Amino acid sequence: MARAVTNTRKTVNTVIAWSIGLLIFFPILWTILTSFKTEAQAINDPPLFLFFDWTLENYAAVQERSNYMRFLWNSIIIAGGSTLLGVIIAVPAAWSMAFVPSKRTKDILLWMLSTKMLPAVGVLYPIYLIFIQLGLLDTRVGLVVVLMLINMPIIVWMLYTYFREIPVEILEASRMDGASLRDEILYVLAPMALPGIASTVLLNFILAWNEAFWTLNLTAAKAAPLTAFIASYSSPEGLFFAKLSAASTMAIAPILLLGWFSQKQLVRGLTFGAVK
Amino acid sequence: MATQHSRSAARLMMAPAVILLLGWMLVPLTMTLYFSFKKFLPLRGDSLGNGLEWVGLENYSRFVGSSSFWPSVQATLIIVGSVLVITVVLGTLLALLLDQPMWGQGIVRILVITPFFVMPTVSGLVWKNMFMDPINGILAHLFKFFGAQPLEWLSQASMQSIIMIVSWQWLPFATLILLTAIQSLDSEQLEASEMDGAPVLKRFWHIILPHMSRAITVVILIQTIFLLSIFAEIFVTTAGAFGTKTLTYLIFQRVLESQNVGLGSAGGVYAIILANIVAIFLMRIVGKNLDR
Numbered sequence: 058m059a060r061a062v063t064n065t066r067k068t069v070n071t072v073i074a075w076s077i078g079l080l081i082f083f084p085i086l087w088t089i090l091t092s093f094k095t096e097a098q099a100i101n102d103p104p105l106f107l108f109f110d111w112t113l114e115n116y117a118a119v120q121e122r123s124n125y126m127r128f129l130w131n132s133i134i135i136a137g138g139s140t141l142l143g144v145i146i147a148v149p150a151a152w153s154m155a156f157v158p159s160k161r162t163k164d165i166l167l168w169m170l171s172t173k174m175l176p177a178v179g180v181l182y183p184i185y186l187i188f189i190q191l192g193l194l195d196t197r198v199g200l201v202v203v204l205m206l207i208n209m210p211i212i213v214w215m216l217y218t219y220f221r222e223i224p225v226e227i228l229e230a231s232r233m234d235g236a237s238l239r240d241e242i243l244y245v246l247a248p249m250a251l252p253g254i255a256s257t258v259l260l261n262f263i264l265a266w267n268e269a270f271w272t273l274n275l276t277a278a279k280a281a282p283l284t285a286f287i288a289s290y291s292s293p294e295g296l297f298f299a300k301l302s303a304a305s306t307m308a309i310a311p312i313l314l315l316g317w318f319s320q321k322q323l324v325r326g327l328t329f330g331a332v333k
Numbered sequence: 334m335a336t337q338h339s340r341s342a343a344r345l346m347m348a349p350a351v352i353l354l355l356g357w358m359l360v361p362l363t364m365t366l367y368f369s370f371k372k373f374l375p376l377r378g379d380s381l382g383n384g385l386e387w388v389g390l391e392n393y394s395r396f397v398g399s400s401s402f403w404p405s406v407q408a409t410l411i412i413v414g415s416v417l418v419i420t421v422v423l424g425t426l427l428a429l430l431l432d433q434p435m436w437g438q439g440i441v442r443i444l445v446i447t448p449f450f451v452m453p454t455v456s457g458l459v460w461k462n463m464f465m466d467p468i469n470g471i472l473a474h475l476f477k478f479f480g481a482q483p484l485e486w487l488s489q490a491s492m493q494s495i496i497m498i499v500s501w502q503w504l505p506f507a508t509l510i511l512l513t514a515i516q517s518l519d520s521e522q523l524e525a526s527e528m529d530g531a532p533v534l535k536r537f538w539h540i541i542l543p544h545m546s547r548a549i550t551v552v553i554l555i556q557t558i559f560l561l562s563i564f565a566e567i568f569v570t571t572a573g574a575f576g577t578k579t580l581t582y583l584i585f586q587r588v589l590e591s592q593n594v595g596l597g598s599a600g601g602v603y604a605i606i607l608a609n610i611v612a613i614f615l616m617r618i619v620g621k622n623l624d625r
Contacts, residue, residue: 070435077427078444081504085447087471088459100469150350153343165351167616172358173558174612178584179601180361182368182594186381187361206357213350267452269565274589284565287454291569298463305455316450317443324446324509 085309092116092302099298115303122300123286125307132282132311134197135272136265139204140258143212146205148254151216156225166217169210177207177270188275195277203275204265212261219253256322259315263323266312283308362605368598369393376592385595392599396587405583406607408576412496413560417553419500424507424552425545429537431508432515442509449505453565460498461487461570491575498566503559507552514548515541554615561608580604 079086091099093111101109119125154162184203185194193199223246231245269284276285287308290301316323369392371385379385396402431441448456464470465486473483486494518541526536562581567573573582584604588597 067434067436070430070433071437074430074433074435074441075437077430078441081501082444082447084456084459084464084501085451087463091463102469102474104471104474146349146353149346153346157339157343159340159343165347169350169354170558171609171612171616172354174561174608175358175362176562176581176584176601176604176608178562178564178581178588179598179604180365181585181601182588182597183361183364186364206353209350209354263450267450269453269568270562273454273565273568284452284454287452287458288565288569290458291454298469301458301462305459308455309451312450312452313447316446320443320446324442324513 085313088302088305090302091299092306094299094302096297096299099302115299116307118300119304119307123289125286128281128283128286129307129311131197131276131280132266132284135200135204135280135282136262138197138201139208139265140212140261142201143205143209143261144216144254144258147209147212147216151213151220154213154217155220155223156228166214169213173207173210181274184271185275194275195279195281197280200272200275200280200282203271204268207268207271208261208264211264212257215257215260216253219257220250222253223249252322259319259323263312263316365598365601365605368594369602371595373594373598374592375594379594388595392595393602396596396599396603401578401583404576405578405580408492409561409579409581409607411492412499412563412579413557415496416499416503416560417556419496420503420507420556421511421549421552423500423504424511425549427504427508428511428515429541431512442512445508446505448502451502453502453563454569456498456502457566457569460494460501465494487571488575491571491577495566495570495577498570499560499563502566503556506556510548510552511545514545518544557611557615561611580607 090106092115093113094105094109095112095114098105098109154166188194188199191199193202227245227249228241231241236245266282267284269288272282272284273288276282287304290297290304368385370387370389371392372388373379373385427445431438431445435441451459462470464472467473467483467485470483470486472486476483484490522540523536526540531539563579564581564585567577567579567582571577573579573586578586580600581604584597584600587593587600
């Protein structure tokens with residue numbers, strides 16, 4: 058860029074942007090800080106920021122009350138399983154839509170997206186009954202299937218927009234050069250498709266991890282993921298800010314770390330491939 | 334180019350996704366429709382096995398006739414509309430800011446994106462207790478510091494509170510999409526207009542905003558899909574009290590709390606109709622805007 062930017066202006070930008078950034082981030086920061094306080098310090102007036110006796114007792118208390126690892130494991134299986142299964146089914150579909158489009162391709166895509174608009178609550182009881190019939194209530198398999206289905210439209214849509222960016226000419230050129238189908242997939246298509254697939258997997262893993270309608274309504278003790286783990290703290294029991302904070306931190310830490318480390322791919326995925 | 338052979342292969346590759354989604358849509362929908370014409374109170378011994386009594390349109394008229402129906406539609410639309418306006422407007426401003434040269438841009442972006450990773454149950458509880466608690470919440474401390482009477486957020490300003498929580502969750506999404514759009518703007522075009530002496534506001538209105546229209550459409554579409562069905566944020570904060578009962582929440586209460594499946598199903602059909610009205614409206618815009 059040829060525009061000269063004065064240092065003053067850059068400093069002003071920096072100060073404003075950092076202030077707003079910290080303001081937006083503050084609730085999370087505050088939760089993490091509070092999780093290391095004692096309950097008394099957590100409600101100290103005025104609020105304590107950094108100078109308090111850091112303690113891990115809340116984490117121990119939360120772990121004692123509910124077995125964190127089991128919820129964590131359920132979250133991983135449910136989010137991971139539904140995402141993988143969804144991608145396996147969606148890749149061929151998106152692929153054929155992108156490379157062998159027909160007149161109806163766009164209608165199918167829009168129809169898929171419109172199923173996402175069906176209010177889940179409208180079909181809650183039927184799903185509930187079907188789950189009881191099939192013995193799927195409070196099982197991880199059941200939730201994997203449901204979350205796979207509710208995220209399928211988004212997965213197809215995202216993959217479709219990524220695949221469409223792959224130029225067909227390259228495929229034709231490699232074919233003319235005598236590449237076998239196997240070579241074509243392995244050396245030409247896969248490298249071009251992988252970033253898009255990775256972004257899709259990441260974003261849908263996060264969406265599935267945070268899904269809180271079906272996971273709350275279709276699980277009880279056995280298959281409950283972290284969304285349910287934290288919902289059990291919604292009824293207040295006296296002084297509990299610090300424990301709530303510890304539980305919250307435990308629930309969001311894995312996905313926060315994943316999100317921070319994969320930020321670049323994620324930002325690409327966040328736009329659902331629809332904005333460049 | 335596409336041969337008959339590759340066409341049928343394509344259809345075959347599409348089949349699993351299409352069939353699964355079709356089943357996922359049709360089976361429960363048919364059941365909901367069926368239940369909505371029946372008296373179905375599982376706690377009083379009604380079950381599919383015993384046969385359900387046909388009540389015609391009674392559930393439908395009772396659901397609309399209930400005093401909570403219109404307020405719930407209103408609450409739904411207010412929440413969705415307000416959050417859309419707040420996130421798009423603030424998201425645009427924030428995106429414009431983040432596009433400026435500064436130090437530590439990457440870190441600011443991470444700070445701004447983070448609320449998106451927080452699950453709705455957590456953000457609901459954290460805001461409810463640690464921020465909106467009228468005695469020990471941060472906002473109460475802030476109010477007292479400025480000599481004001483602390484607010485009982487979730488009862489006195491319940492809708493505003495819910496809108497605030499949900500907007501906080503969705504602002505990162507809007508900001509990032511809009512930022513991506515701004516960054517793809519041809520800087521030469523901007524520089525040219527700058528040299529022509531176009532004032533900032535004019536530049537924004539005539540060059541930046543039109544360029545962002547597609548991104549704004551995407552933000553509105555995707556957020557509406559998720560906002561129409563927000564549930565957990567209300568579940569863990571007000572539980573539908575103080576005027577925050579959305580249509581989703583009202584149906585949830587009818588089906589699971591009062592175990593009136595017939596009535597809830599009729600409500601479900603209404604929710605589906607409402608969602609479809611919004612969907613048709615949106616699909617029109619999106620279908621047009623996504624053609625390149």
